Amino acid sequence: MRLARDLGRRKLRSTLTITGIAIGIMALVVFGSMANKMNALIGGGSKYYADKDIVSIGNMYSGNFQPLSLSDVAKIEAVDGVAAASPSIEMMLDDKEATSMGMPEMIGGFVPGGDKGLESFRLDVSTGRKLTADDHGNVAVLGCDLARSKNASVGGKITLRGVDFTVVGILAPTLTAPDKEAMMPLDAAQQLFMKTLPPIIQANLKASDIATSIVVYPKEGVSPETLKTRLEAALGSSYTVMDGKDFDAMLGSISIIFSLVLTGVAMLSLLVGGLSTINTMAMAVAERTREIGIKRAIGASRWRIRREVVAESAAIGFIAGAIGLLIGAAMTVFFNDLGRASGNVLFELTLGTSVTALVFATGLGAVAGFVPAWHASRLDPVTALRYE
């Protein structure tokens, strides 16, 4: 292959240029995989929240949060268009783990069957069993990542917020929030949650009466948005009602900023790689001035000279892209394996990201070849032949 021989003429320079782009592509692959994972996480949430409303008082992140009373369930069920209202407790597994990449580990308490079969987000167990309406007290079903990080297995014990639980099931991977969640009957979660509240508040509450949120399923033909309006009217302004759109608005912007920052970093390194390719090809053209003169003299058209330079430049990009993709893929696999132990699977390399990286690298190489190619094609054959 002639092209490969031309690339091999200046091994050091070709290698350096290829390395430059490969690093950029590697960054693109790694950060791209990270954004994929993030988007899968958010996508999962978006899907979960799409067909329901969540009622709470205040919210957990803004500080004015208050627990709901189970009597609120009856109030909600009385609203026209409500098919089911299921109280739940959502809390951090560990208060200290507030800042981590991706989702934090969570405890979720719920009433099995409280959704009356309306929940469309399917959760399956890979081992053991799901929770049933007959389960009460300290039994738990663990998300796959949580089970791995806590080294828990079905039939074994796990300590959650200082209390021992029997593991009855482990969930199949969902790539989203439930992977890091411990699910338990509502009454067990109520006990755990009660202990996190200040004593003065505890004094006025009964553990068996509290919930952090109530999941509301609309009747068929009633949209979550319509129901949200009715719920707000019925419950009053101290309650917060969120539908799928609110969730998307809250997390969608985070996702966009995240993607932009990652893409920006990757693009910056690719810009450097691209400039280095222009330099390499400009040098190659200068060195081969005489050769281009020969080719022009014996009948190579300007178009053909341009094509040769651009093809060589694109080949540099393609090779660099393939190398960068391989290293990037290896890194995501390596760090995922490393992170799995602690339940932090941060990367998801998709076919789309791989193809994009490769096409982008090749395109970058080709574009970087344009200016040197144009210059080469404008050389006067006679002058070029005399060039030493």
Place this chain on the structure above:
Amino acid sequence: MAILKGLNLRKTYSKGHRNSVEALKGVEITIDKGEMVAIMGPSGSGKSTLMHILGLLHAPDANHGPVPELYFGGQNVASLSDDARTKIRARRMGFVFQDYNLVPTLTAAENVMLACEYAGTTGGKAKAAAIEALGLVGLVDRAGHKPVELSGGEQQRVAIARALVNKPEIVLADEPTGNLDSERSAEVLALLRQFNREHGQTIVLVTHDSEVGEACDRVIKMRDGRIRDDGGRAGLPAMAAPAVAMPAPAVAMPA
């Protein structure tokens, strides 16, 4: 029959502000089909410039004075576009240079094939043509060697094979023996002479070497950008009696 005929060929090279060289000051030249012609003259006489114009590497100046004309196979090619001139060079002309000018990364056969590709022949056909051309110059066994693995004489023979592979109407050679010792020079010259005799190949060569000149059918002598002696072919400047009307020189065709 004239294969190449030029009238009012002028060329001025500007080498910067207020510094230009009038390399060709109005030349009339005719090359007949089947001729082997040498263009001779001292450095700066304009012989290379004339060669570049005849080989369509440069266009003659047309911005002042009488309109230049250059006929190749009956077609006026004096003012063709770069692309059109390139196409003619690729398909109908062959070039041999003083410095061999082979592409260093390509083997002898690939160098010859390059000329085929530019002329529109590719793949197996190009390869077969290249091997055949290398056979004509006696280098089939060197087909897979790169230029650095070949001697100067061998490189120049590869260049001749490259010039001949498309069976061009004319071969233009710029100091083809300039870098060779006398023995290799004689070999290369004999080779060109042989193609001229056996295949009626029209050859124009620029040379300093009077021995090369003597081996040709005709010598055109140049000085100061003009033709001083066209070796007995028609070239009376300006008067333009049609060259075809003049008796063609007796070229010994039989081998």
